[in-house]
Amino acid sequence: xxxxxxxxVKNEINEFTIEQFENVSRILNxxxxxxxxxxxxxxxxxGVPESDVxxxxxxxxxxxxxxxxxxKVKPSNEFCKSxxxxxxxxxxxxxxxxxxxxxxxxIEKQVxxxxxxxxxxxxxxxxxxxxLTKAEHYADAHIKxxxxxxxxxxxxxxxxxxxxxxxxxxxxxxxxPTEVVE
Amino acid sequence: MHLPKSWNNVSVEQFMELKGLQVDSFDSIxxxxxxxxxxxxxxDINDVYDLDFDELTELIKEIxxxxxxxxxxxxxxxxxxxxxxxxxxxxxxxxxLEHYFxxxxxxxxxxxxxxxxRKKRFDEWDNEVIEPYEYDIEQRKQLFKDVKxxxxxxxxxxxxxxxxxxxxxxxxxxxxxxxxxxxDDLTDxxxxxxxxxxxxxxxxxxxxxxxxxxxxxxxxxxxxxMNLIFAFNMLSMKTELQL
Numbered sequence: 312x313x314x315x316x317x318x319x320v321k322n323e324i325n326e327f328t329i330e331q332f333e334n335v336s337r338i339l340n341x342x343x344x345x346x347x348x349x350x351x352x353x354x355x356x357x358g359v360p361e362s363d364v365x366x367x368x369x370x371x372x373x374x375x376x377x378x379x380x381x382x383k384v385k386p387s388n389e390f391c392k393s394x395x396x397x398x399x400x401x402x403x404x405x406x407x408x409x410x411x412x413x414x415x416x417x418i419e420k421q422v423x424x425x426x427x428x429x430x431x432x433x434x435x436x437x438x439x440x441x442x443l444t445k446a447e448h449y450a451d452a453h454i455k456x457x458x459x460x461x462x463x464x465x466x467x468x469x470x471x472x473x474x475x476x477x478x479x480x481x482x483x484x485x486x487x488p489t490e491v492v493e
Numbered sequence: 494m495h496l497p498k499s500w501n502n503v504s505v506e507q508f509m510e511l512k513g514l515q516v517d518s519f520d521s522i523x524x525x526x527x528x529x530x531x532x533x534x535x536x537d538i539n540d541v542y543d544l545d546f547d548e549l550t551e552l553i554k555e556i557x558x559x560x561x562x563x564x565x566x567x568x569x570x571x572x573x574x575x576x577x578x579x580x581x582x583x584x585x586x587x588x589x590l591e592h593y594f595x596x597x598x599x600x601x602x603x604x605x606x607x608x609x610x611r612k613k614r615f616d617e618w619d620n621e622v623i624e625p626y627e628y629d630i631e632q633r634k635q636l637f638k639d640v641k642x643x644x645x646x647x648x649x650x651x652x653x654x655x656x657x658x659x660x661x662x663x664x665x666x667x668x669x670x671x672x673x674x675x676x677d678d679l680t681d682x683x684x685x686x687x688x689x690x691x692x693x694x695x696x697x698x699x700x701x702x703x704x705x706x707x708x709x710x711x712x713x714x715x716x717x718x719m720n721l722i723f724a725f726n727m728l729s730m731k732t733e734l735q736l
Contacts, residue, residue: 412527412549413542420520479546483523 315375316367320357323384325467329431332466337427350376386470394438394468396460401438408475410437413449415483418476430469431462433476494534494544496555500563500643505603507532508642511559512599526553533559567651568644572636574610576648577623579655584705584724585717586626588698590652598649605652606645607633626718663725665732666701704728 313322321327327335338353354364354375367375390408394401410418414436421429435457439448447453497503503511510532519525530552531538541549569576582590586608593601593608610633612624637645660667679687705724706712716724730736 410546411542412544412546415546416521416523416527416542419523423521483550 313378313381315354315359315379316363318359318363320354320359320379322357322379323382324386324470325384325465327466328463329434329466329469330462332469333428333430333462340427354379384467387467388471388474390471390475391468394461394464396464400441401457402441403437403439403472408437408472410476410479415476415479417449417454419480422476422480430466430473431458431464434458434461434464434469434472437472494530494536494540494552496530496534496552498555499558500565500646501641503533503563503642504638505606505640505642505645506638507535508563508646509600509602512602513597526556529556529559562650563643563646564650565643565647567647571606571610571640571644573612574636575613575623577609577611579609579651580722582721583626583717584702584719584721587721588717589630591656591698594652594656598652602642602645602649603634603637604630605648606637606640609648610637659725663729666725666728701728704731 312319312326314320321331324332334356335353338356339349341349341352344352350372351364355361364372390403392403392405417436418429418433421432425432432454435454438457438461440457443453500508511529514525514528514532516522516525519528527541527549528538530536530549531541533556534541544552567576589608590605593604598605607630608626611626614622616622702713702716703710705716705719705728
């Protein structure tokens with residue numbers, strides 16, 4: 312947490328929920344607005360009143376962005392294998408995290424359609440409710456409902472998974488055959 | 494999961510199924526590869542989706558050969574059928590082959606084989622007699638489904654060369670369809686001309702057969718059995734001399 316004027320503003324990964332983290336990412340990558348405005352929008356989203364943001368001296372604004380960006384918490388690379396939520400247990404893996412072709416296809420589609428809003432979806436694909444069958448787990452409605460539920464979890468939980476998937480996706484792009492059958 | 498290491502272990506049926514896939518119709522190249530692996534390994538596609546992603550990545554590397562065409566000489570004898578070659582094609586056979594070659598020849602490989610592989614026997618004078626082109630193509634196609642695609646794919650390459658040469662020799666008889674032109678730049682008159690030409694192209698084989706049969710439709714069956722080169726020589730002569 313950092314102070315921007317007199318306001319407490321979250322800036323560490325363990326302070327954000329997944330939903331907030333997705334919104335931060337969306338705002339900072341919004342190509343429809345200039346970079347300066349993206350930062351202004353971010354501070355407004357995180358609770359600084361609009362008038363306070365736009366009344367800042369430019370040099371002061373830049374200083375606050377530096378303070379905001381100077382995070383102390385290093386994201387963990389430890390996988391949290393199990394989550395308890397609303398009386399249900401959700402598990403991602405037992406020994407080693409593996410991702411099936413089906414799961415990768417679902418995640419890749421979400422990443423491509425919603426590049427700044429896929430982390431809660433990704434978590435909902437990887438974490439399976441222990442009492443459900445495979446068919447129930449992959450049902451579209453169930454995944455969506457779970458993504459909504461997971462969006463309130465700490466973003467810190469999701470970072471190792473997002474990194475894992477990001478690596479898989481980039482490896483796949485590197486290994487993709489250059490020729491395609493006509 | 495057992496995957497072929499090369500085209501040598503891929504059947505004509507698998508080859509046709511694979512080549513019938515339209516890459517553009519898939520959400521991503523990834524989905525195309527999943528389908529390709531399902532076909533080549535003869536595995537239900539849901540089982541492929543259940544594979545570990547890293548395993549699939551390795552499998553995709555194994556089937557890299559599908560990006561190249563098979564490249565082996567034609568196997569001239571398959572079961573009791575013999576490859577008849579292209580030099581002695583009849584008009585009817587050529588028309589059918591043209592249909593298959595202009596509508597994704599990969600996906601019509603078994604149809605193409607059914608035209609050019611025949612039974613043979615010797616008559617009482619020891620002359621080689623080739624089975625007439627009168628059998629049921631649909632039935633004959635089934636005989637090629639389990640044949641290795643490398644045994645027969647060479648026919649495609651041979652035919653493409655033969656066709657190029659043939660079109661070059663009889664260039665005056667083959668006109669490119671006029672619809673390739675950009676219609677926006679044309680006058681109404683030119684558009685009307687193109688429409689007429691397209692209409693003629695639509696009926697081009699029927700028109701050719703009708704001319705060769707001396708405008709007698711009862712003779713068209715005979716024309717279909719005529720030697721292709723002879724028929725086109727006659728057609729060329731008629732065109733040039735305006736007979």
